[in-house]
Amino acid sequence: MTNEAIATPGKIIAVHLNYPSRAAQRGRTPAQPSYFFKPASSLAGTGGTVERPAGTELLAFEGEIAIIVGERARHVSPADGWRCIAQVTAANDFGVYDLRAADKGSNVRNKGGDGFTPLGPAALPASLAGEDGWRVRTWVNGALVQEDTSDTLLFPFGRLVADLSQHLTLEPGDVILTGTPAGSSVVVPGDVVEVEVDAPGAPGAPSTGRLVTTVTQGTVPFGDFGTKPAIDDAQRIEAWGSEAEHAAAVAAGFASALDAVADGGADATGATPSSAPEPTVLTEEVRALLDGVAVATLSVALRKRGYHDIFIEGVRANHPGDRILGLAKTLRFIPFRPDLFASHGGGFNAQKLAFDTVRPGEVLVVEARGERGTGTVGDVLALRAQVRGAAGIVTDGGVRDFDAVAQFDIPVFSQGPHPSVLGRRHVPWEVDVTIACGGAAVQPGDVIIGDGDGVIVIPPQLVAEVAAEAAEQERQDAYVARQVAAGAAVDGLFPMNAEWLARYRAETGAGASEGAR
Known part of the structure; x- marks a missing residue:
């Protein structure tokens, strides 16, 4: 033939x-x-x-x-x-x-x-x-x-x-x-x-x-002698393929980014430039306080304020010793269904949208319902997030191309490897919405911080005070460790009683703190 x-x-x-x-x-x-x-x-x-x-x-x-x-x-x-x-x-x-x-x-x-x-x-x-x-x-x-x-x-x-x-x-x-x-x-x-x-x-x-x-x-x-381009949400919905995908695009600011392409203000993918300003909730002062503070210490400060379910359970870093800090950008998967995957799985779907629009310093947080039996990110998407300047990726699902992703610099916290492609257990549904990742509620703009102990979520309105308290607690813990190394017994020292607190303040010049435990 x-x-x-x-x-x-x-x-x-x-x-x-x-x-x-x-x-x-x-x-x-x-x-x-x-x-x-x-x-x-x-x-x-x-x-x-x-x-x-x-x-x-x-x-x-x-x-x-x-x-x-x-x-x-x-x-x-x-x-x-x-x-x-x-x-x-x-x-x-x-x-x-x-x-x-x-x-x-x-x-x-x-x-x-x-x-x-x-x-x-x-x-x-x-x-x-x-x-x-x-x-x-x-x-x-x-x-x-x-x-x-x-x-x-x-x-x-x-x-x-x-x-x-x-x-x-x-x-x-x-x-x-x-x-x-x-x-x-x-x-x-x-x-x-x-x-x-x-x-x-x-x-x-x-x-x-x-x-x-x-x-x-x-x-x-276009000249002034004919009809100019004009769009509304109805046209955007039909162009993107569904109302959900359009809503995801709007939430991520993708439409505005595309407008910027025509003016030379964005890269060829329609994503905003990597020099986009970092949100101000993580100021230099707050970052300095959080530098070196353990997730375990931060969790204590949050527990005092009634936040007990702020742990993204079951995830671990692809590099030993990795640390992650940034503001959450969320992606939600729903359980697989053939008709929903047909309408939402192809084209510029929510998964691609999330990775193509993540901003410098943001952490992509993926709700995969704790499903380990499929990949939720692979080497190409992880590389895209790294190139975009993302601070990291957290998913309560699996990672495809795990060894390749581990070669990248970007920290990725996940449930571990799985070789399957998109479409086995998930449908990419929406971005920049409140999600549940590893049992924790995560909203766009929440502070995500992780280390060898795991990953936690800090509401942005609490991050400054929690960071200050946790940093002070770290200093106290370091003082306690020095005393123990010198032969002191832990009774009365850990946590420090009034006598030990007085000695700590006198020797270090620290003020009173509510962070003692």
């Missing part, structure tokens, strides 16, 4: 909604198909680029199966429609959601841009498989984000041809983009999107090959 060339089509017709997984994301299932046209000037091949226009935020990919008409079709039946198809190939139906409102459903501006319809790289004869035998998959930066098959379609290929032929004549070479499954999401300059269509059940599992497109940033602004 030889892959066939793709001729320039006279018409490109695209279907709005056709996969049940995508319809579930949109919250509506159409009774009949609806369509829009794309211009031939939007066509591109593999290895090309697609430009996110200057001043826009929401460029989204849509991996699709494209069918190519082989014979003239007018008023054909659904049964005959599939027989009018000569070839099958891969397509990427790029669109800029910032321009949807201006199009009122026509999609001329938001999906008609140059390079917005990559096609190919090769076409397969339709005779290689039945209309139910095709699969589409999409990868972003090497990660699989979309996968579905034609046997799930709301409107099969033959029905699309028949329906369209009621209204217009389909000519040989015309292309029909048959819809995208769940997993479509926003991409940013620097991302690489790949789409492949194959027939896994056919002999030899024939494939179109991967249709590769790299996202670039446009620099030419």
Whole structure:
């Protein structure tokens, strides 16, 4: 079998909604198909680029199966429609959601841009498989984000041809983009999107090959003589793929970061620069007090204030002697469910969002429900957090690529190694919300500190007084240790009674403290 060339089509017709997984994301299932046209000037091949226009935020990919008409079709039946198809190939139906409102459903501006319809790289004869035998998959930066098959379609290929032929004549070479499954999401300059269509059940599992497109940033602004880009939360929700993913993006400030890209104020991933200012709750004075203070000592100060369940249980550092200190940035996983993973596991999901937007000095804290039987972070994400300047990662789940992660400088506290990838036990759900990690409630902005004894959570409003008390207690403990080393008995010394406290103050010049124990 030889892959066939793709001729320039006279018409490109695209279907709005056709996969049940995508319809579930949109919250509506159409009774009949609806369509829009794309211009031939939007066509591109593999290895090309697609430009996110200057001043826009929401460029989204849509991996699709494209069918190519082989014979003239007018008023054909659904049964005959599939027989009018000569070839099958891969397509990427790029669109800029910032321009949807201006199009009122026509999609001329938001999906008609140059390079917005990559096609190919090769076409397969339709005779290689039945209309139910095709699969589409999409990868972003090497990660699989979309996968579905034609046997799930709301409107099969033959029905699309028949329906369209009621209204217009389909000519040989015309292309029909048959819809995208769940997993479509926003991409940013620097991302690489790949789409492949194959027939896994056919002999030899024939494939179109991967249709590769790299996202670039446009620099030419829109003029004053046309509609300008405009977006609202409804467009953001649809672009990101779901309300939860949009909420996570907003919570993490990702939309603002993308705006900054167009102005040259952020890196190519859309994340804010690594020089972002550190939050002020951990001032230099507070950090100096906490320097060298043991987690065990801090836990005593918190217990005095009624905070007993501030321990992230069951986690240990990947490097012996590691210490971690920073403000919490939270990521929440929920238990795996196939439909929820289909809607939230692909694309720029909450997990990627968390690691791509963590700020310098923050600690990524992951709620994995104490599930050790799967990985929650691997080498690529850990490296991304390190490059972003994160102070560390804490997860009450497992770590994939454990040995590789241990080679990085970033401290990672976890339940230990596990080789599985995302999708075995978890669905990445949301970021920057209150979570439960290792039995402790953690809110964004809480102070996270860990050492060989474990990891604890300090409410930010308490950190200054707790740090001062714990630092004083450390000084007292050091004094006690010196006395014991010199031969003193511990009775009355540990904790120090009034006599020993008086001696301590006289010898060290320390004032009265409530930290004695």
